[in-house]
Amino acid sequence: MSDDAWPSCLSTAATWEQVLEALLPPLRLVDYVPAAYAATTREAPGPPGSVPGWWGTCQHTLLTTLCVTWAEALQRHNLYEQVLRGYFVPDGPASLAKARVWTHTLATCTALLTMRAEYHRATLDALTLILTHLDATRLLCYTLQACDAESHAARRDLQWMEAAAQMSALPTRVANVYGPRPASHALLDTYVAWPASLAPCIAQRMSLATAERLAVLLTRLARAGHITPAFWRAAAPHIHDKAAWARVWDACEDRVHETMLHSLLALWQARIEGTSFARLVAQDERAPGLEGRAFLTREAMSYAYSAYRMLATIASEAEAPRWSWVRLSGTSTVVYAPLLCMAIAAWAMDAEPKDSLEALLRIWSDPRRLARASVAQAEESTTLLLMAVRCLRDAPEALRAHATSPCLLRGVAAHMEHNDPTIRRLGMLMAEVWSAASNAERPLHFPADVWDGRGDGRETCRVLRAWFDQAGPLWPSMDVVAWPEAPVAPSAPPERTVVPRASAPVSISLPRRVPARRPLVVDLSKETMADITPMESDDDSSEEEREDANDTSVLLDTALRKKPRVPVYIYELVPLLRERAYAANKLALKHAEPLIRRKTGWGMEVAEHAVDVAIALAALQDNYDLRAFEERRTRALTALCVAAPGIVVDCLCEQVFSPHYALAQRLAMLRAIAEAAQEMAGLTPFDPGVASRQLIEAATARACQQGEAQLVQHGADKARWQAVRLDATPAQKAAPSWSVKPTVPFTAAARAFIFPLLRRCEAAQQHASRTYAGSDATTAPHILAAVLHTLCVLCQAGRHAPFFATRIMPDVLEMAERQSRHTDASVASAAFALVLVLLDAAKEAQRLIVQAQAPCLVRVQSVAESYVAARPGGALERSAAAVVLRISEMQAQVRQALLGL
Incomplete structure (x- = not known):
C-alpha cells in the first residue's frame, strides 16, 4: 500500500x-486493538512488529481531520482515548514498533505546537490528552x-539530532500554546519539570555506546536553558560512569561546559547552604573554643567529597588550569561555601597540579583583585589555595619552589597592607601554613596574640588552621551523601469528557431588543374615546398625511435616521468611524476592541x-463628548497593533509625524504602540509616561545600589557613602495580563515597533520647516519627549x-545622544531616561556595548556631566547623574575583564 493510502x-x-475500517487495522501493529473489536478488525497493513513510514502522516490526519468530525462519536463508543493512545503513546511491553510510534509522536506534537491558531479546538483537546501521557523517560x-535499529x-x-x-x-x-489557557496549569507544571524528568534517564543510560548521542541532547538542553540545578538534582543519584561522561565532555563545546559546571556548582552551593556547616564559624559557635565544631565533622567532609566526586565524574576531561570556572576576578556576586571551595580545589588539582597551583597563586596574590575583594571573597580564595597546598603536602619540593617566589611574597604583602584585619590575618595564615608545609628550616611564626582572642577573623583563621593540620x-x-527523595511530580489533570467546539469565534454582542407585545383588548375610558373622535381638523390632517406619503424626501430622511447595526466584520468599523453622527461613533468605539480581539488569529x-x-480611529475627534472616548480609542488601537503589528505599527508611526493630527491624537497613537508592546511582552500595560518613569526609577535605584556597594567595600569611604546616600524606590513588579494571545511574541516583533518609530522621528526632524509654516509642530518638545518615553517602554x-x-x-x-543636547529640559530628561533604560536592559552585553559604542557613550557621558555640574539638584540632573554612574561602572567592569582581573 502506498504511503498516503x-x-x-x-x-x-x-x-x-x-x-x-480506517482506524483499527493499523493498531494491530502495536497490539492495541480494543478487545471488543478484535474479532471484526481485519489484518494489519504490514508485517507484525513493524511501523510503516506513513504512521506520522496518519497521526497528523487523525488529529486535524478525523477528530474534528468524529471525536464525539468515538467518545460515545469508548474509543476516543484508546485510539489516541494506540496511535501516539502505546504502553505495554517495549518493542521496536512502539519505539518508532513514539518517535513519530514527538515529531507530530512538535509540528502541531508550532502553529496553534490554525487548528480546531477538538485538535487541541486531543493534543492535550497525548501530551498528558507523553512520559519523558x-x-x-x-x-x-529506534535510532539503534537504523x-x-x-x-x-x-x-x-x-x-x-x-x-x-x-x-x-507547550508553554507558548497552553500558557494563556486558564485550565492548563497542571499540564504546564508537568512540562516545567520536563528537563528534570529527562535527567535521571540520561544519567542511567549513560555509557560509552550512548555518550555521543546524549552529548547532542545535553547540548540542545543547555542552549534552551534547561541545564539547571534542578536538572542535576534529578540526575545526581545515577551519575557513576566516569569514562562515559568524559566522552560527553569531549563532544560538547565550551559554552555547554560552562553551563553544566555553573549549574552543578549552584546545586551544591544551595545544598550546602542549608546545613549547619555552611560557614567556617556557625552562628551558635561564637563562644570561645566552640568555633568549627560543625565544620570539622566527618559529615561536613562527606559533603565536600560528594561534590568533588560529582565534579570529577562529569568534568574529568576539563583542561587545566580550571580556576576560570570559579570566577575569582572579584566581579562575581557568588561566593562559594568553604566546603564547596575544597571540592573545587581538589578537582582543579587533579589536572597538572603544579601548573594549577602556580595559576591559583597568581590569582590569590594579585593586589588589584584584593583591593576590591570583600572579606567573603578573600576567605574563598584563601580556602581554595589552602586546599591546593594540602593536595601537594606529600610533595614539599613543589611548595618549596614557591616559598620565596615574588608571587607569594607580593600576595602576603598585599594582604597584610589591607585595611581589614580579617584579610590581614588570612595573609599571615597563608604565610605560616606555606612555610610549615614546605619543610622550611626555620618556619615562620607570628605572635600568639595574633590568633588568640575573638573577632577580626581570629575564629575563621583558627578553624582553617585546624582543618589544614588534620x-x-x-x-x-x-x-557519598544520600540525596533526599525527589519531590512528587504534579499529577496529571483529571480525565474529562472532551466535547468538540465550533471553530468560529463566538459573538459577545448583546441580544437584540424585542418590544413587548401589545394587548389585544384595551379598556377605553370616556376621555380616551373623546380624544379619538374624528374632527374636521383630523380630516384635513389625514389628507395632508396622504399627500406626504408620496413625498420621497420624507422616506429618505426616515431611512437616514435608522439606528446603525452592530458591526460584525472588521470592514464595517470604517464607515461608522468616519460618519459624523453621535450614534455611529459611539457604536464603533464600543464594539471596536472586542471585535478586533475576537478576530485575532482567525485568517x-x-x-x-x-x-x-x-x-x-486615529483621525476620530471627540465632537460629541463620548464617555471614555480616549480609553476606548487607545484600547482599539492597541488591539490592532497586537493583531497585526507589522502593518499597524508602521502606519501609526507615519501618522504620528503627519501634520494633520492634533496633540491628543498623536499621544493616543504613541500610547497604543507602547501598550501593545507591553501586552505582547506579557507585562501589565501602563501609560508610556508612567511605565517609563517606573523603569527610570528602577534603573536609577540599581545604579545607585551598585555604586554604593562598591563604596562600602572600602572602609575609608563608608562615612562619605552614608552622607550622600540616595533613597531608591523599588520598581513595581508588573504581572502579565492577557485577554487574547498575541499572534507573535514581542521578541519577534520588537524591530517592527522600534525601527519605524525611530526612522519616522529622524525623518521628521530632518524635513521640518522645509515645506510650509507650522510643519515643525510634529517635532515639538512635548512630542519628542513622548516619543522618547515610548522608546523606553519598547526597548x-x-x-x-x-x-x-x-x-x-x-x-x-545614537538618537538618545542627539536628543540629550536639546534645549528643552523635558526632551533632555527623556533622552537621559532612554539611555539609562537601554544600559540597564542590555546588562548581559555590556562588554560588547562599551567596546562598539565607546564614542557615543563618551559623548553622552560628557553631556550628562555638564548637566550635573551646571544645575545640581533636579529631576533632570538626577537622571544625568545616574547615566554618568552607570557608564562609568560599565567602563570599569569591562576594563577589569580585559585586564584579566
Whole structure:
C-alpha cells in the first residue's frame, strides 16, 4: 500500500463503518486493538512488529481531520482515548514498533505546537490528552532504541539530532500554546519539570555506546536553558560512569561546559547552604573554643567529597588550569561555601597540579583583585589555595619552589597592607601554613596574640588552621551523601469528557431588543374615546398625511435616521468611524476592541482592513463628548497593533509625524504602540509616561545600589557613602495580563515597533520647516519627549529580542545622544531616561556595548556631566547623574575583564 493510502482513508471516511475500517487495522501493529473489536478488525497493513513510514502522516490526519468530525462519536463508543493512545503513546511491553510510534509522536506534537491558531479546538483537546501521557523517560528510551535499529549511519545521526532538538524545545512550545489557557496549569507544571524528568534517564543510560548521542541532547538542553540545578538534582543519584561522561565532555563545546559546571556548582552551593556547616564559624559557635565544631565533622567532609566526586565524574576531561570556572576576578556576586571551595580545589588539582597551583597563586596574590575583594571573597580564595597546598603536602619540593617566589611574597604583602584585619590575618595564615608545609628550616611564626582572642577573623583563621593540620588522608570521609527523595511530580489533570467546539469565534454582542407585545383588548375610558373622535381638523390632517406619503424626501430622511447595526466584520468599523453622527461613533468605539480581539488569529481579515481602521480611529475627534472616548480609542488601537503589528505599527508611526493630527491624537497613537508592546511582552500595560518613569526609577535605584556597594567595600569611604546616600524606590513588579494571545511574541516583533518609530522621528526632524509654516509642530518638545518615553517602554519590553544589543540598541542610543543636547529640559530628561533604560536592559552585553559604542557613550557621558555640574539638584540632573554612574561602572567592569582581573 502506498504511503498516503491510510491517511487518505482517514480523511475521507464518511460513515462510522468507514471510520472503524480506517482506524483499527493499523493498531494491530502495536497490539492495541480494543478487545471488543478484535474479532471484526481485519489484518494489519504490514508485517507484525513493524511501523510503516506513513504512521506520522496518519497521526497528523487523525488529529486535524478525523477528530474534528468524529471525536464525539468515538467518545460515545469508548474509543476516543484508546485510539489516541494506540496511535501516539502505546504502553505495554517495549518493542521496536512502539519505539518508532513514539518517535513519530514527538515529531507530530512538535509540528502541531508550532502553529496553534490554525487548528480546531477538538485538535487541541486531543493534543492535550497525548501530551498528558507523553512520559519523558519512556520517550528517551524509545528514541534511543529506534535510532539503534537504523542501519544507515548518516540517517541514524540525522534522526537523533532531530529528535534531540524536538525534545529540548517541547517545554517551550507547550508553554507558548497552553500558557494563556486558564485550565492548563497542571499540564504546564508537568512540562516545567520536563528537563528534570529527562535527567535521571540520561544519567542511567549513560555509557560509552550512548555518550555521543546524549552529548547532542545535553547540548540542545543547555542552549534552551534547561541545564539547571534542578536538572542535576534529578540526575545526581545515577551519575557513576566516569569514562562515559568524559566522552560527553569531549563532544560538547565550551559554552555547554560552562553551563553544566555553573549549574552543578549552584546545586551544591544551595545544598550546602542549608546545613549547619555552611560557614567556617556557625552562628551558635561564637563562644570561645566552640568555633568549627560543625565544620570539622566527618559529615561536613562527606559533603565536600560528594561534590568533588560529582565534579570529577562529569568534568574529568576539563583542561587545566580550571580556576576560570570559579570566577575569582572579584566581579562575581557568588561566593562559594568553604566546603564547596575544597571540592573545587581538589578537582582543579587533579589536572597538572603544579601548573594549577602556580595559576591559583597568581590569582590569590594579585593586589588589584584584593583591593576590591570583600572579606567573603578573600576567605574563598584563601580556602581554595589552602586546599591546593594540602593536595601537594606529600610533595614539599613543589611548595618549596614557591616559598620565596615574588608571587607569594607580593600576595602576603598585599594582604597584610589591607585595611581589614580579617584579610590581614588570612595573609599571615597563608604565610605560616606555606612555610610549615614546605619543610622550611626555620618556619615562620607570628605572635600568639595574633590568633588568640575573638573577632577580626581570629575564629575563621583558627578553624582553617585546624582543618589544614588534620592528619590522615585528604578526605577523612569518603561516604557519598544520600540525596533526599525527589519531590512528587504534579499529577496529571483529571480525565474529562472532551466535547468538540465550533471553530468560529463566538459573538459577545448583546441580544437584540424585542418590544413587548401589545394587548389585544384595551379598556377605553370616556376621555380616551373623546380624544379619538374624528374632527374636521383630523380630516384635513389625514389628507395632508396622504399627500406626504408620496413625498420621497420624507422616506429618505426616515431611512437616514435608522439606528446603525452592530458591526460584525472588521470592514464595517470604517464607515461608522468616519460618519459624523453621535450614534455611529459611539457604536464603533464600543464594539471596536472586542471585535478586533475576537478576530485575532482567525485568517487575514484583520490584516486586510487594519490600515483603514487604524487611520479612522486615529483621525476620530471627540465632537460629541463620548464617555471614555480616549480609553476606548487607545484600547482599539492597541488591539490592532497586537493583531497585526507589522502593518499597524508602521502606519501609526507615519501618522504620528503627519501634520494633520492634533496633540491628543498623536499621544493616543504613541500610547497604543507602547501598550501593545507591553501586552505582547506579557507585562501589565501602563501609560508610556508612567511605565517609563517606573523603569527610570528602577534603573536609577540599581545604579545607585551598585555604586554604593562598591563604596562600602572600602572602609575609608563608608562615612562619605552614608552622607550622600540616595533613597531608591523599588520598581513595581508588573504581572502579565492577557485577554487574547498575541499572534507573535514581542521578541519577534520588537524591530517592527522600534525601527519605524525611530526612522519616522529622524525623518521628521530632518524635513521640518522645509515645506510650509507650522510643519515643525510634529517635532515639538512635548512630542519628542513622548516619543522618547515610548522608546523606553519598547526597548525594555524587547530587551530579549534577537540582535537587540547589536542592531537595535546602537541606533536608539545614537538618537538618545542627539536628543540629550536639546534645549528643552523635558526632551533632555527623556533622552537621559532612554539611555539609562537601554544600559540597564542590555546588562548581559555590556562588554560588547562599551567596546562598539565607546564614542557615543563618551559623548553622552560628557553631556550628562555638564548637566550635573551646571544645575545640581533636579529631576533632570538626577537622571544625568545616574547615566554618568552607570557608564562609568560599565567602563570599569569591562576594563577589569580585559585586564584579566
